[in-house]
Amino acid sequence: MNPSFSLCVYCGSRPGAEPRFIEVARQVGRWIGEHGGQLVYGGGNNGTMGALADAALAAGARVVGVIPQSMVQREWAKRDCTELHVVDNMHQRKSMMAERADAFLALPGGIGTFEEFFEVWTWRVLDFHRKPVGLLDLDGYYQGLLQFLQHSVRRGFMNDWQIDMLTVGSDPDALLAKLAQAADPRPADVSRI
Numbered sequence: 121m122n123p124s125f126s127l128c129v130y131c132g133s134r135p136g137a138e139p140r141f142i143e144v145a146r147q148v149g150r151w152i153g154e155h156g157g158q159l160v161y162g163g164g165n166n167g168t169m170g171a172l173a174d175a176a177l178a179a180g181a182r183v184v185g186v187i188p189q190s191m192v193q194r195e196w197a198k199r200d201c202t203e204l205h206v207v208d209n210m211h212q213r214k215s216m217m218a219e220r221a222d223a224f225l226a227l228p229g230g231i232g233t234f235e236e237f238f239e240v241w242t243w244r245v246l247d248f249h250r251k252p253v254g255l256l257d258l259d260g261y262y263q264g265l266l267q268f269l270q271h272s273v274r275r276g277f278m279n280d281w282q283i284d285m286l287t288v289g290s291d292p293d294a295l296l297a298k299l300a301q302a303a304d305p306r307p308a309d310v311s312r313i
């Protein structure tokens with residue numbers, strides 16, 4: 121059966137300092153499976169990434185992992201993904217993840233999560249795709265970032281409409297429902313990127 125939507129999730133290769141980060145990653149994975157969706161993610165077994173993928177698989181989701189060869193060992197590539205793609209480099213990883221997704225969601229994470237989130241958001245701003253880009257501000261994790269973005273608007277380097285292109289929420293299920301509803305299955309125009 122074809123999945124009802126394909127959600128690309130960016131999150132931590134580390135578990136975070138509180139058990140809640142792992143719990144919510146599992147909640148997101150479960151939600152995708154229970155709603156007949158597909159998870160696209162970085163293909164690792166560590167941190168919140170591994171917890172997310174395990175929960176999605178256990179809930180019956182298709183799970184597509186995309187990992188560069190150089191990171192197969194470092195991130196413990198998840199061999200039991202429905203599809204595991206071992207690619208040559210980070211750029212291939214990110215474009216394949218974008219091509220296979222109808223919507224994007226960043227959970228709390230670190231530098232890799234930030235990079236992926238900003239990239240897919242800037243691609244949205246540049247109209248390379250029209251897929252929703254979500255940010256889970258779990259327990260205020262992203263408050264500092266959101267305040268900084270407003271600061272950038274005030275200082276004249278960004279516009280409100282760019283921030284308005286994000287779907288920000290603190291409740292995982294409500295945010296997932298919004299993203300699944302707005303999911304756009306048309307391919308991203310990665311040839312222009």
Ligand code: AMP
Binds near residue numbers: 162214
């Ligand atoms: P982190 O949020 O730093 O724990 O990393 C989460 C994921 O982002 C991991 O799978 C990293 O391999 C990945 N990552 C880190 N840097 C990049 C990058 N420049 N491009 C794509 N993925 C990255």
